[in-house]
Amino acid sequence: MKTLVTYSTLTGNTKKVAEAVFEAVSGEKEIMDIKNVNGAEGYDRIFVGYWVDKGEANEEAKKFMESLKDKKVGTFGTLGAYPDSEHAQKCVEKISDALRVNNNTVIAEFICQGAIDPRIIETMRKMGSNGPHAPTPEREARWAEAAKHPNEADFAAAKEIFGKLD
Numbered sequence: 001m002k003t004l005v006t007y008s009t010l011t012g013n014t015k016k017v018a019e020a021v022f023e024a025v026s027g028e029k030e031i032m033d034i035k036n037v038n039g040a041e042g043y044d045r046i047f048v049g050y051w052v053d054k055g056e057a058n059e060e061a062k063k064f065m066e067s068l069k070d071k072k073v074g075t076f077g078t079l080g081a082y083p084d085s086e087h088a089q090k091c092v093e094k095i096s097d098a099l100r101v102n103n104n105t106v107i108a109e110f111i112c113q114g115a116i117d118p119r120i121i122e123t124m125r126k127m128g129s130n131g132p133h134a135p136t137p138e139r140e141a142r143w144a145e146a147a148k149h150p151n152e153a154d155f156a157a158a159k160e161i162f163g164k165l166d
């Protein structure tokens, strides 16, 4: 049983979760930035990490997942929204549905918050109260919470999910 843990990341959040997943996985395993992955041949399981971009998996991760067929796949992601929000749950569902279209079996799913690039937050604040991301107190609180993630509890939760797979 050989497992590939791969991830796409801009600011490092998803890489951190990937490292936790990798630590928990049993059997023969490799971890690789998605940029360096040369196909899925030779692996029995592929665990893919993505960050959420405009409500879906970021383009690089999405492209890779679209290349997978007839595989056992686990997904893990990070996003700015709360993981129990409808936004987060819809992302996870959309990703798993797309994988199933290509006859993959989704054996694990995990998503947690990840700090939003401060430059993005500044831009949203500058767009002011009329923009789609207006800095309301509720949003400011969510951004502040995201800034603390992924944290040890997130790593433990990811390990729990990916560590118990056989």
Ligand SMILES: Cc1cc2nc3c(=O)[nH]c(=O)nc-3n(C[C@H](O)[C@H](O)[C@H](O)COP(=O)(O)O)c2cc1C
Pocket: 008, 009, 010, 011, 012, 013, 014, 015, 050, 051, 052, 053, 054, 055, 056, 078, 079, 080, 081, 087, 113, 114, 115, 116, 117, 120
């Ligand atoms: C261009 C861009 C678009 C984003 N879109 C969303 C989004 O639609 N929903 C969300 O919850 N978070 C969104 N985020 C927040 C990121 O998904 C989050 O900060 C993530 O943890 C970044 O992961 P990384 O550090 O691995 O790059 C966005 C971030 C960027 C930079």
